[in-house]
Amino acid sequence: MSSENVSAEQLKLFIERIERLEEEKRGVADDIKDTYAEAKANGFDVKTMRAIVRLRRMDNNARQEMEALLETYKAALGLEI
Structure with missing residues (x-):
């Protein structure tokens, strides 16, 4: 395996991990938005x-x-x- 293949594979793993984290971040942001909406519905x-x-x-x-x-x-x- 050449160093290019190793670097490319490592880069791919970093990118995939970042993509997963970005998706989790969107999920958390949606949860926060929903919590604020619930609080507003309760008069806050x-x-x-x-x-x-x-x-x-x-x-x-x-x-x-x-x-x-x-x-x-x-x-x-x-x-x-």
């Missing part, structure tokens, strides 16, 4: 839920820094309640 605000998910994904320090900066900008624009 999906936009707010997405914001919460984004915040929970952040590192605690980064989240605190972002929230402080947001408060500073809100105050500068007179958006404080």
Whole structure:
């Protein structure tokens, strides 16, 4: 077997694995979409839920820094309640 055949076979295996993972990713994305739709049907605000998910994904320090900066900008624009 030449090195071209080995490389081609290895490349084929990588491509097939990526294709399988992409299909799984589409399935997970569909599940997430369905979950948001279910939450919306139960009266939850999906936009707010997405914001919460984004915040929970952040590192605690980064989240605190972002929230402080947001408060500073809100105050500068007179958006404080």
